[in-house]
Structure formats: structure tokens, C-alpha cells
Amino acid sequence: MILEVRAVPPFMKNGFVLGCETTREGVVIDPGDDVDLLLAAVERHALKVGAILLTHAHLDHVTGVARAKQVLSVPVWLHQADNTLYEGVVQQGMMFGFKVDPQPPVDHFYAADQKLRFGAYEIAVHHTPGHCPGGVALAVNGDPRIHGPTGRQILIAGDTLFAGGIGRTDLPGGDAGTLFRSIRQVLFSFPDETPVYPGHGEPTTIGREKRTNPFLR
Ligand SMILES: [Zn+2]
Ligand SMILES: [Zn+2]
Numbered sequence: 001m002i003l004e005v006r007a008v009p010p011f012m013k014n015g016f017v018l019g020c021e022t023t024r025e026g027v028v029i030d031p032g033d034d035v036d037l038l039l040a041a042v043e044r045h046a047l048k049v050g051a052i053l054l055t056h057a058h059l060d061h062v063t064g065v066a067r068a069k070q071v072l073s074v075p076v077w078l079h080q081a082d083n084t085l086y087e088g089v090v091q092q093g094m095m096f097g098f099k100v101d102p103q104p105p106v107d108h109f110y111a112a113d114q115k116l117r118f119g120a121y122e123i124a125v126h127h128t129p130g131h132c133p134g135g136v137a138l139a140v141n142g143d144p145r146i147h148g149p150t151g152r153q154i155l156i157a158g159d160t161l162f163a164g165g166i167g168r169t170d171l172p173g174g175d176a177g178t179l180f181r182s183i184r185q186v187l188f189s190f191p192d193e194t195p196v197y198p199g200h201g202e203p204t205t206i207g208r209e210k211r212t213n214p215f216l217r
Helices: 035-044 065-072 080-087 089-096 176-189 206-212
Strands: 002-006 015-019 025-029 048-053 076-078 115-118 121-127 136-142 153-158 195-198
Touching: 002 035, 015 035, 025 035, 025 115, 035 065, 048 065, 048 115, 076 080, 080 089, 121 176, 176 206
Parallel strands: 025 048, 048 076, 153 195
Antiparallel strands: 002 015, 015 025, 115 121, 121 136, 136 153
């Protein structure tokens, strides 16, 4: 699998490009101020991007959607519970003292057991509210027909779980109890060796966070 991660100041939010090395199909995840770096990665790998996927609608994760959609002409996906936040992105910017442009409307809301494909890979969308109402984790599996039943599996976790940290719950729509439930019941149901790519900072694994995350012991 092709996996590119980019982050730029001030938010240092991770944006992702995932691609299938065989078919060159791919997806862009959470394009923010890093959008031009993500688009350059798409071009360098000669990917045919099929979708812009959002883990949630905080401004740092969506400020590049308009630019990405303008270049790629593909649908934008979000969990419906975050659409109010998404449509209020200009106001989110004002809250934090940033001038943010409005973004194009979301094209599709994730279904309850939404699966999306790019080439040989499948993405399963898991609702993980708590940091915000419509947060999701994207579990990317190798195609079982190609990679065997265990496949390769990674989690794009948004701002729910970080290496040594957890998502803040003091923003509108955040709830600490809900966040802990999402981490323990959804994320911690993945095997310990599962790599986790958070919305900010370095990758980690489920097992490492189970053992060492000070917020979860
Ligand atoms: Zn966030
Ligand atoms: Zn963030």
C-alpha cells in the first residue's frame, strides 16, 4: 500500500494519501493546510483518487477540501453527525482567530457499516465519537482475496487517540465518557500490533497505547 503523511504549521495535523500499488487507485484523507503537499504526493505516485475522506470536521482537518475537490473532482465523505461543525468551519476559524474559507458541501455521509475500496484495499468506517460527534476511525485492510484473511491492517484514527494522548473533549460536541468508550470498545478491539496513524503526531500501535498511554491506565 502507498501511504503518504504530510503535516504543516500551525496545526501540524496529519493529512494522508493512500494508494494501491497495483491499480493506482487511491484516496485523500483530511486535506488541511497541507493540501498542496498531498496533491503533489498524488501526482508523484500517479494515483487516480476516488474520494476525499474526512475523519471529522474540525477546521484543521478540512481547510484543504475545497482545493482538493477543485483539483481531483471527487466526492467528499463525512459522518453526518459532524456536518454542523463542517458547515460552521468559518465560525470555527473565528473561534481560534483564523480566517477560514467556506468549504464545498459534503457529498456523502458514511453509512453505519460503510465500506469503501481503492484498488486491492478496503476501508471500513468505524464511528468513534467523543472528540466530536461525528469522529470516525478508518480501518484499512488488505483485500482478503489477495492478502489472506488477516491482511494488512492500519487505523487512521483522527483525533480520538494519539501516541501517549487522547483527543480533547472540551470543544462543542465533545464528551469524555463517549471518547473513552470509543477508544476502549472500538479502537482497542483491533489487534495489538495494528498500526495507528493519529490526526496529529507520530504513529503508534494499539498494543503500545494499551500498555503505556497515561490517560487510559
Ligand atoms: Zn479535531
Ligand atoms: Zn486535529
